[in-house]
Amino acid sequence: MPTYRSGAGDPARTLQLLWRQPAEGPRRGPRQGRSVDAIVGAAIELADAEGLDALTMRRVAQAIRVAPMTLYTYVPGKAELLDLMLDRLYADMPRPDRSRKSWRARVTAVARDNRDLFTAHPWAAEVATVRPPLGPGLMAKYEYELRAFDDTDLDDVERDASLTYLLDFVRAAARSTAEARAVQRDSAQSEEQWWAANGPLLARVFDESKYPTAVRVGSAAGAAHGAAYDPEHAYEFGLRRVLDGLGVLVDAARARNAETPRD
Structure with a gap:
């Protein structure tokens, strides 16, 4: 069983995404039509169904019906996405x-x-x-x-x-x-x-x-x-x-x- 780890991505960008803070500097590219929450939800569904090996940026992009390169305008990569997925699970736990x-x-x-x-x-x-x-x-x-x-x-x-x-x-x-x-x-x-x-x-x-x-x-x-x-x-x-x-x-x-x- 492969081992993945949290905190493997860009720390500053990960924290910005976790706390839903806007990225620094002007944003380039077309206006975004999806949300980070929707991306995280699709990624969790994919991982639940097929495991982390199946979790790729391309597969997530297909799930939310955007081009793979478009997905990177929301989330830098799989490492940051994994941190967002875990934090969503933690947030949804009963208390x-x-x-x-x-x-x-x-x-x-x-x-x-x-x-x-x-x-x-x-x-x-x-x-x-x-x-x-x-x-x-x-x-x-x-x-x-x-x-x-x-x-x-x-x-x-x-x-x-x-x-x-x-x-x-x-x-x-x-x-x-x-x-x-x-x-x-x-x-x-x-x-x-x-x-x-x-x-x-x-x-x-x-x-x-x-x-x-x-x-x-x-x-x-x-x-x-x-x-x-x-x-x-x-x-x-x-x-x-x-x-x-x-x-x-x-x-x-x-x-x-x-x-x-x-x-």
Whole structure:
């Protein structure tokens, strides 16, 4: 699976487009008959349907019925367009009031919201966001998700690191889920069908006395999940462990705060 990254385009032009600021200097060429929003919407539809490899400026131009060179008068290239697409997804994420819920419930909901985003738009999980452009969608998302850690006594650095830790887990889980689905789709076989076809051969070549632990544990897991890998179980199990780990950090922060003398 190829890796794409945000922030790979012209930073100044990307920020102008994200915040819908006019480009500096006089604009050349005919009057524009499309909008950046329409271009971004068409690009998202294309990526949803066919993936990021299919996302080219030519294909997007065809989708909105303009000449490819005309598209460049709106967006400089695919790198900037990808940043606009991600920011649109972030802007459209739900942000209900969860202030009355526990921090664990709020964090669980943040994880679910991001997983839903990757389920609806699998290509988004392929984009590395180590240097994300600070668009309005991302800033609103970051502000909202940080509040999931209110009342935890975490300091600002811990809060940021905790959110990053959570989102990294969700992204990794989403990519594993997408890979599992791609394997099943490309092989045209379900897990049960694959094991039924290959089980007899594996039974002949596996020496259970040589790999006793692997055979015992693998058999138990396979029987429990009906497959060698169950994305849903992996996500739920992993999220519980993430919450457990954050719980230790929150307990330490609260203990630290309780020990701090107050004026």
